[in-house]
Amino acid sequence: DTEVTQTPKHLVMGMTNKKSLKCEQHMGHRAMYWYKQKAKKPPELMFVYSYEKLSINESVPSRFSPECPNSSLLNLHLHALQPEDSALYLCASSQEAGANVLTFGAGSRLTVL
Amino acid sequence: SQQGEEDPQALSIQEGENATMNCSYKTSINNLQWYRQNSGRGLVHLILIRSNEREKHSGRLRVTLDTSKKSSSLLITASRAADTASYFCATDPQGAQKLVFGQGTRLTINP
Numbered sequence: 001d002t003e004v005t006q007t008p009k010h011l012v013m014g015m016t017n018k019k020s021l022k023c024e025q026h027m028g029h030r031a032m033y034w035y036k037q038k039a040k041k042p043p044e045l046m047f048v049y050s051y052e053k054l055s056i057n058e059s060v061p062s063r064f065s066p067e068c069p070n071s072s073l074l075n076l077h078l079h080a081l082q083p084e085d086s087a088l089y090l091c092a093s094s095q096e097a098g099a100n101v102l103t104f105g106a107g108s109r110l111t112v113l
Numbered sequence: 114s115q116q117g118e119e120d121p122q123a124l125s126i127q128e129g130e131n132a133t134m135n136c137s138y139k140t141s142i143n144n145l146q147w148y149r150q151n152s153g154r155g156l157v158h159l160i161l162i163r164s165n166e167r168e169k170h171s172g173r174l175r176v177t178l179d180t181s182k183k184s185s186s187l188l189i190t191a192s193r194a195a196d197t198a199s200y201f202c203a204t205d206p207q208g209a210q211k212l213v214f215g216q217g218t219r220l221t222i223n224p
Binding site for chain 1: 146148153154155156157158161201203205210211212213214215216217219
């Protein structure tokens, strides 16, 4: 299995909702990442987990809450989001954290109303 | 902050022509990678070149790296319609333990 699977593909939520994005990989990678991407912009790093521990938080607002239940799963919990948080959220993994090659999922398209 | 700047921002060529994209970066790096992204989808890794390498090939792709100028180029030869995508360079500023993506080049191949 050489894929990173993200669910859901599309999500529409109100500003008072609580939802979660999920990411799964079975490549034995020990690092997992969340990126946010706005239209026609590059991906921006949000969080890095290395060996199931949060190693990088790029000063992301607390309305985004990451969780790594085990080495194969990564969640992003969303609460009280703003319309400007609408974006494509990309999960990625790599063998180790750092400058390794990233394998990306197809992304979750989030729309906040 | 973004480490890489790419040019051109957009490139439109005819099928069969070669496409060249450039990436400049600001700080010393360990390696530089290129990724492709089809519209609204995830990124796909294309090639990695280490700081002690000057040129690397993979199929129709040729990447060069000039660490003295802090720049890299990606050449796609004999372009195909399926090469239409956005292309991003990504660098790992030394000590940063993360990849930082450039602004990207949107490539359109016209049949």
